[in-house]
Ligand SMILES: Nc1ncnc2c1ncn2[C@@H]1O[C@H](COP(=O)(O)OP(=O)(O)O)[C@@H](O)[C@H]1O
């Protein structure tokens with residue numbers, strides 16, 4: 610079997626039902642031009658996961674993690690079946706491998722589960738039998754076969770796990786931006802696309818909350834030297850950024866308005882809090898200049914996590930803004946999301962950039 614192509618399409622791809630047909634058309638073209646098996650990891654339609662979470666909370670204010678994982682993972686599963694349907698309607702064969710069928714085993718930390726084993730056989734069998742194997746992102750199963758969630762925005766991680774399982778040397782991640790920018794291009798004026806980024810730089814940007822890639826996906830890519838290509842999610846599927854060992858460090862400003870800085874009375878208590886968040890598999894940074902941690906990316910009941918680990922909850926001090934110059938990071942703390950946005954713009958205006966192209970290479974869906 611030729612090495613499979615592994616593609617991931619984020620939730621921003623699926624804003625309307627018609628988007629499934631548009632994507633199926635792009636995939637169909639690519640299958641015609643390249644005789645390679647294809648695994649496509651898809652996320653839920655934009656907003657769907659959070660709609661389900663809100664509905665569950667209306668019914669049960671403190672749901673069990675296993676229940677929440679079982680429900681939230683259905684959002685991506687629906688998306689996967691819609692894409693399979695769109696492919697079928699174009700005459701292509703497609704199957705869906707849900708989390709419990711995929712060969713990914715995790716621990717039983719249902720909402721931020723860690724992958725413990727990857728069995729390539731289910732994927733290989735399916736890839737040999739269908740034109741496209743559609744994989745709903747962000748889901749797996751524990752050793753007892755119960756559904757687990759890999760955490761918020763974790764479809765990228767699924768894509769890298771699939772690439773690893775099937776022996777692909779690259780993984781193509783599609784989003785509503787064509788690459789990694791020096792700051793969030795939807796928020797910061799003058800953000801520039803970075804054509805070549807090192808694994809370390811990408812991981813560091815993700816750790817501080819650049820939403821475009823999941824941190825653990827980058828780590829998995831680094832460990833197995835899988836190149837990540839970031840592409841736009843609609844034709845002509847422009848490739849903007851390549852993440853590899855050859856990529857460089859760069860200057861950037863990372864802002865995620867959902868992140869929060871928590872202050873503690875002393876360094877020891879900040880260390881304990883950092884340890885607690887880390888144990889739960891959450892992205893957390895221990896600030897070096899004050900007894901504080903930054904809990905990155907939101908969607909976490911920070912108080913509940915701290916109490917579970919016997920930590921007296923820290924005081925919410927604001928929103929972190931990370932100023933990165935290569936591997937040197939300075940974390941600033943802004944009072945509110947709006948202040949953070951202004952601060953990020955100011956910091957970005959003050960960055961020195963080498964001369965970089967502003968746009969990605971324009972290539973068709975066939976080129977990789
Ligand atoms: N440095 C950055 N470079 C590119 N995009 C960024 C960056 N920081 C934040 N983003 C945001 O990440 C978003 C893409 O991630 P996400 O919303 O999870 O997309 P998808 O649903 O396609 O996975 C972009 O729309 C952009 O606003």
Ligand SMILES: N[C@@H](CC(=O)OP(=O)(O)O)C(=O)O
Nearest residue numbers: 619620652658761762763764
């Ligand atoms: N269900 C996931 C889907 C995901 O990973 O989203 P995206 O690829 O759009 O970041 C979530 O909402 O977290």
